[in-house]
Amino acid sequence: MSQIGVDQWVEQSDERRDRYSGWTAPARRAFDKLPTGWKLVGVLGAAAAFPLLVPQGEIRIGITVLLLAMLALGLNVVVGWAGLLDLGFVAFYGFGAYFYAIVASDQLPAHWPTWVAIPIIVAAAALLGALLSLPSRRLVGDYLAIMTLFFAQIFVELVRNFERLPFVSEDLDLTGGPNGIPGVEAWDLFGFQINSFKRHYYLLLILLVVLIAGLHNLNASRTGRAWRALREDTLAAEHMTTPVNKLKLLAFVVGAAIAGLAGSIFAAVQVGVFPNNFALPFLITIYAAVILGGSGSIAGVVLGAVAIGYIPELLRDPGKAGWLFYIGLAVMLVVTMKRWQPIAAVTIGLVVFGFVVRFVSSAIWDESIMGTANDTFISRFVDGWVLILGEQQDLITNYAFVVAIAGVLSVVVTRGWLRIATLIPTIYLAILVWENKLALQPSITRQLLFGAVLVVMMAIRPQGLLGTRRVEIT
Amino acid sequence: MEFFLQQTVNGLTLGSVYALLALGYSMVYGILKLLNFAHGEVYMFGAFAGYGVLTVLGGSSAPLVPIWLMILLMFVAAVVVSSTIGVALERFAYRPLRNSTRIAPLISAVGASFFLQAAALLLFTANSRSYDAPNLIAIQTGIPIGPIRVWMVRVMVIVTSAVLMILLTLWVNRTRTGKAVRAVSFDREAAAMMGIDVDKVIVITFLIGSALAGVGGVMVGLVFGRVFHLMGFVAGLKAFTAAVVGGIGSIPGAMFGGLLIGFAEAYTTGYISSTFQNLIVFALLVVVLLVRPRGLFGREELVKV
Amino acid sequence: MKKRSQWPKMVMLFVAMALVAAACGGDDDAGAGDDTTTTAAAAPAATTTATTEAAPATTMAPEPTTTTEMEMIPCVATIGFIGPITGPVAFIGEVQLNWMQYAVDVLNEELSTEISIVEGDNQFDTAQSATLAAQFVDNADMVATVGPAGSDNVDAAGAVFEDLDPDFSFVSPSSTREGIAATYTGMFRTVPTDADQGPTTADFMIAEGAAKVFLVDDQSSYSTGLSDSTTAALEAGGVEVITESVSQDTTDFSALVSTIPDDADFVYLPWQVAANGQIFANQMAEQGKTMRIFGSDGMDSEDFTTVGSLVAAFAPDIAGIAGSADLLAGFLAEYDDTNTFGPPVFAAVQVIIEATYRVCLTGQTPDRASVQAEIANTDLADSILGSPISFTSDGDLAEGQFFIFEIQEDGTKTLVG
Structure with a gap:
């Protein structure tokens, strides 16, 4: 794929983009001149004001979007930064959700306090991520993808049929099988109940801001640069003495921990967990958010999550x-x-x-x-x-x-x-x-238009909305 | 013994269908390094095309033409419809993204997949359709193998896919176009420099892969019966699995991958447990991949430094 | 090069347009709602008196006196629909939505109400059911909703209703898990539960002298619930039960069929997808397995036609009941297909519309609390299902009953138990 001159051309793309032309140019130049801080404050202010201005149903959509953004950020670490095609990501989300649901409902006699449960869930999800990174030592590309995909499918099969496993006793009903676990309790942070849509929204918004700040620093750090080296050319990186296996493990761990956290919030938001929440269609949704927004870019994947989460809701209304x-x-x-x-x-x-x-x-x-x-x-x-x-x-x-x-x-x-x-x-x-x-037939049309929008958007911007064009080394 | 034979026939039928689908996946992957997630939808439309011909020609209980002609026409219709959709997918969804990153076309594929599913719902409604093949080819007809009898439709499925796979192998290895396909798969840039029309080769690959999927769709309709708008999703996933486990990009790999999964499913259900069929099959495939990290027939890639 | 420079502009243009669309769409909401209504305005009050006789008579409707009808202000309300219109079980949602539109058409005409529908597609996804529930609560015109299908979706939507507005009623036409209606204040259902179906099924098999039953569930919430209650009843009757399960995605059952022991008396399939049941039956025939298939109510469908098989149904054959047969014929004249998931939707719509109508009769404007109170008071002497409808304090059907049919050579079904 290495055409002569392509790399130079890619390198200069930012410069070329600076030379805006046409009627939108003044606005775009002005936008670029705005200090980053202002832009952030603007976006954050709008996000914070959102639940105050809209009815409950829209807040619920906002929660979905924020959860998706959080998951997209986690997946972005693994796929966008480290370049590991992880199709098992949704299982960590499910793991976090089921773990929280089990310790915060009547499935077990003991109910764990939230401040105990959450750190344990995140740590356990991270550990599971570390486990799943083991095959990545040997498998690359699509072989890793299919291996992680098996993991995702095994997870759903397991929660759906847990009680029927031959070595599980008849009386132990942990996952609720196909019925899932209804009646999950809300987060209780030292007496403060996160029990309404609005509170969930703000909890997610705060966590997201913290997460973005952390990921931004991580990306700029030595580890972040090493991940990119890994993504661009694993072999070269290895010869430069980059600890490849350790970095892969770290990427899986960070991604899994974020997904586990998102899962435990989701279980509380939905007041229940069901096996189908964590099946492949949702994995596809997270991938769509990451790629559509621009794999590798923090702002991009958040924007991607907003687009993927909101477009179907926009299309729901026939008008x-x-x-x-x-x-x-x-x-x-x-x-x-x-x-x-x-x-x-x-x-x-x-x-x-x-x-x-x-x-x-x-x-x-x-x-x-x-x-x-x-x-x-x-x-x-x-x-x-x-x-x-x-x-x-x-x-x-x-x-x-x-x-x-x-x-x-x-x-x-x-x-x-x-x-x-x-x-x-x-x-x-x-x-x-x-x-x-x-x-x-608005419901079918909704799916039709959503599919068409995805194809058209990708054809217009193959690198994603805020992604940067780069040359893939195959 | 009877039980084992029966399960072998079951696995062989299922595996043949998986293999046909996996071939389409694997060929496209070999050339474009692209996971064509909409392949399952191509197969679904093939099955519906066959159903359309069946219905227009009187349905399975009162066919207007001889049965062999009916089945032939169903296959032809499926091949035409499927390959048209396949080629259109390549031209409109994948070609604009040809020089972008590996995973970008994945989302185009997903979008195309949603679009095609919704289109099927719109055109054919959600009501599931049945080929009702036992009315067409009586369930009592069949070839006796030892203690069991294999239904004619199963025989047809197994024989047809074997023939198609042999023809495909010959085509890829013996003809000029086949060589061009292999050359493009080996190194697209170099092939272009040697005067091979890469675009044409890619179109031909999509054409053949999709045609095989269409044939697979009709065969599934005949042997299992149910045709509906989402049938492509699970089948596509199985085919993807088969292609990767076989060694993605490898044609014999796709065939053996498909058969392996078909047999694994049948024997697991037969001898261990139907509930945990998927779990056990996945576990088995994990082991296969750990032992052979590039699939059964995948070649170890030499990396130039 | 030149072409590429167009892309950013196009994207900007598209995004801008999309935003405009969102903004404009906001104004258009009212119109949009109307868009999905079938007949809100199509049956003006003046013509209704004339058409009441002509309409397929549902004797169970309370007879309004002509005077009140004349004086009454139009009885206007919106009801929702939550169901899987697309996605893996779209065949359920499609039929449900068609029956819903049909029921609203018929009842609007009969009662001179102006009820309109807002449809919500949940793709059989609990997360979407929850979102829809919240949106429906926001819709001030909406008094109640039909749906969702599937007990897990009921849980997801129910939690939202319970949290945001317990006065909001949801009448599920297809959720059968035991005890779920007691959990949510606003929940009612027009189908009997697994606790009714399991024992009826088991008793029948025992009476037929079954000693060994081969049971296959499809790993759905519906199927495992039924499987559990039937297994318990069978085992209590001394019948040996062999339990297997396949995922709903499976379309080849031949490997499973081979494992059916030759001395099994029945193959019990509590499945949602009747078409899969037919494949199972074909593959049994192919392998020379001749035991009788017993399907649950999900298998009571045109897609399952194996002669000699048995199916359970929560209604007597409605084609044989005069009033119901007319409604069924009216439905089929307008829509192509129906299945077992349809008629309970009619019943659910009837429950809601008649409750709304009763509120209107008292001169009140229907709101959620009053409609819920009236739904709880529902007392239909007869319904499309051929049986009376009234609710227990939990919201379950007071008289849940199951019937067992045998599929005949000519495709008809005969009542056998």
């Missing part, structure tokens, strides 16, 4: 999803055409196209306009222009959906007049499918 869809179409139009003349041409063409289609179609088959439009602002706006099918809606929109996707994809690869010619029917079809099908 907001509708806006996002139409704005996405507009952005696609602007980005593919670039200059205003063709944009105007396509827009006019689209309007004319729509009316012609409607006219012709209703003349041939009057059911094609017999449906009732959706009751949102945009839908009322396009009603009378786009076809709203009365009968056979499912069948026709299924085909339209497939053709519209093919259209969007071909817009990406075609050029010039051909592109304009593809764009018009594609946008029309997309709107038709939205109004006739997608808007009616």
Whole structure:
């Protein structure tokens, strides 16, 4: 992968980025000139004010986002800094959660005080991390990945079937099997109960700030630099007498400890733990946060967690999803055409196209306009222009959906007049499918859009939102 | 003995399907060093394509065409649909990220995977579909092997995947394109310098890998029966495991990895415990990897310093 | 080079647009809510008097006198739905949501209420159930919700309801774990519990002379609960039980099928995914295993069609009851598929809407506390499930009953116990 000149080019990327151009340049330059402290205070102030301004449901989402941010930071140490592909990370989270749930519920006769339980949980998770780092002495890359993945899966299998293990006595019910453990008690810090959404939010925010400060220093330290050396070229690092195995162990330990802590908070937030909380889909979510935000960058992974945690909630509301869809179409139009003349041409063409289609179609088959439009602002706006099918809606929109996707994809690869010619029917079809099908099934559409957003964002910025471009040495 | 034979047949069927899927994974990995997490979804769409043909041609209880033609058409449809999706994935989700870090395409793959699952839900609804193969090929038909009888569909699955694997091996080793694939897999830059059209080779790899997944989808539909929007996730995970344990990037490795997992699952359930099947299989694979850190057939990479 | 410089701009543009969308979306909330309603405005009060006779009559509805109906202010409220519309068991959520929309359509028309739905997809994930619960509590128009499905999701959502607003009622159409309704103030359910199903199932097998039963659970919360209660009842009756389990992801059971001992009398499958049960049955046939399969209520579905098998159901065959059969036909005219998870949703919606309606009859605006009080007072002489519905003080069905059916050659089911 070492093309001549690439490294130089990468090295200068910061300089090039300084030379902003276009209409956003003044704002971005001004933002860069702001002292880092101010930016931090701004972000922190906004985060601290958040729960005071929004209802409970939004605070609950905020908690999810903060937990995800914490986990993403932990995973970033292992994956982003040390470059170890750890697919077992979610098991540490589960371990912390189950450990706390067991000692803070009726599963055991003894309930541990929080200030005793938390340090023990974090230490135990770290120890488990150290254990899991052992195979990394021998296994590299994807072989390490699959080994750690086994660990994650074994964890879920174990908690789900713990009581059935042949050597576990019938009476001992530690994990609750598939039922999980409901009724977990809140954190009790010397008499102060962390028992509301707001308190959980602030607890997480404080811990996150402490964590970020610690990780920032760690990254700048000798260990941090050694991790990066390890990530870029393990062999070279080893020859420079870097203690490779010790560093790998340390990365696993730090990551696991953070995940264990996050887990013990999660158990208290959810007032229960269930095996499915720690299955692979959630591991994928954490990875998405780290990579989307920019693997290796602290601010990046936090931003990634905000994006991954919040986008699905944004899409949950059909009204907001509708806006996002139409704005996405507009952005696609602007980005593919670039200059205003063709944009105007396509827009006019689209309007004319729509009316012609409607006219012709209703003349041939009057059911094609017999449906009732959706009751949102945009839908009322396009009603009378786009076809709203009365009968056979499912069948026709299924085909339209497939053709519209093919259209969007071909817009990406075609050029010039051909592109304009593809764009018009594609946008029309997309709107038709939205109004006739997608808007009616918001839950499925939510997953659809989330997937599309991930693909598009990664295509636009392969290095992640705040990541730095670097050349991978294979 | 009867029990052992039965479990061997069970394991062989399951293993053949895993192997076909693992091949697609492994080939793509060999060339791009990319974990194609959306491979399972390609397989799922293959299974649905087969179901579509089956339904259009009268369903399994009242087929409009001879059964051999029906099955052939199902395979053809699955291959067409799956390879189209596979190639589209490469072009639109992976190509923009070709020169970025190793794990970046993982998230594109996950995004594509979500998208395809949701698309399947939208197009086919969540109701699970059944090929109802016993109506198509009676459950009493089969080849007797000693004390047991192997259902024709199982025979077909095992034979088809064996043939496909042999053809693939021959293709990779004997043809010009196959050599180009190996060359790109060995060193992409050098291959490009020798005049190999790397883009074309990558597209061909995705095409073949996805086509195999499509065939796998129809075979699963025929032999096990249930087709639904999430069937790709677990199968994809198994295939990934098989590919890595076999030695990722290695074609015989993927085949043996798939068969190993199939047999391990069948024998564990048969002789030890169904509840802890996964646990035991994972433990076994951990041991395999600890003994052979580069998988069964993986080559020790020489690192230039 | 030139192309690359466009990316940051595009990203900025997209992010900016997304933020605008979020902001605009805020204003649009009301519209958005309406978007998912099916018929809130579609049944204006004036036309309802005419259509009441035409509507599929549910005799169990309290008969409103015409005068009150005329004078009454419109009875407006929102009810929620929490269920797995996507994700691993989307087939449950899809049918539940369809039945919910259907039930709201039918009952709105019949009672001239203006009830609308807000759907919440939890993807069968407890964390999302909890988030949805908090969002629903925030929604001031919402009086109660249907769902969630699955006892672990009930635990997650229940904890939030209990914490934020114990007056918020949630009526689960599919959570069957014993004792769970007693834990949460606002919980009611329209399905009987494992404590009803397990013994009924076991008694039937014992009466049929079973000596050995091969039981396979699917490692879900639903399945293990049922497995435990059935095993206990079977063993008390002197039956030998061989317990195995497979994860719900499995679609090849042939290795497990081979281990079924030849002298087993029944294979008991307390499974959620009926389609998997059919695969199991096919693979038994393939290997020449002829013992009878006994499925739990989750297997009572069109997906499971093995002739001669038995399934448990919490309702008598509703296609055979006049009023229920009409409702079922009405549903199938509009939606393609149904399964065992559907009708209890209708019952749950009916419980909530009629409770809301009774609050409206007293001249009050329905709020959570009054609706909850009325739900607790529910006393339906008859329901779509073919049995009366009223609740114990815990919120469980007062009369939980199970029926056992045998699947016939032509696909119909015959009551056998």
